[in-house]
Amino acid sequence: MWRGGFVDCHCHLSARDFQEDVEEVIEQAKQSGVAAIVAVAEYSEEFERIIELSNRYHGFVMPCLGVHPVQGLPPQDQRGATLQVMGGGCCEVLTHLSVLYL
Numbered sequence: 001m002w003r004g005g006f007v008d009c010h011c012h013l014s015a016r017d018f019q020e021d022v023e024e025v026i027e028q029a030k031q032s033g034v035a036a037i038v039a040v041a042e043y044s045e046e047f048e049r050i051i052e053l054s055n056r057y058h059g060f061v062m063p064c065l066g067v068h069p070v071q072g073l074p075p076q077d078q079r080g081a082t083l084q085v086m087g088g089g090c091c092e093v094l095t096h097l098s099v100l101y102l
Contacts, residue, residue, distance in 0.1 A: 005035025013039045013061065014049035026057060040064045 008029065012018075018025055029037060039050045039061050047065050054063040 006033055008034055008037045010040055011037045012042065013037065013053055014041055014046040022053070026060070030060070036060055036062055038062045038064045 013022055013025070026037070037057075037060060039053055041047055041050055041064075050061075050063045050065065053061045
């Protein structure tokens with residue numbers, strides 16, 4: 001049930017920038033009135049970390065799994081992620097999420 005409050009709807013908690021202080025960042029968010037964080041990935045390699053954070057902070061960190069268009073290419077060459085780019089972990093991630101949230 002929704003309790004109300006702010007939702008950070010695009011947060012890169014799985015980024016290397018937060019490896020050392022993710023607990024502090026999450027606590028500061030809670031103290032500031034944030035009710036939930038939607039954790040997003042820039043690369044598919046971050047999925048495991050997002051799942052780990054959503055398990056550790058269940059009900060507060062919500063996983064959002066997808067990837068940006070290929071980084072570093074000129075705009076005309078950019079594309080969305082394909083299943084090949086996402087790798088074989090997609091089915092495992094979806095199974096995990098269905099257990100957590102269905």
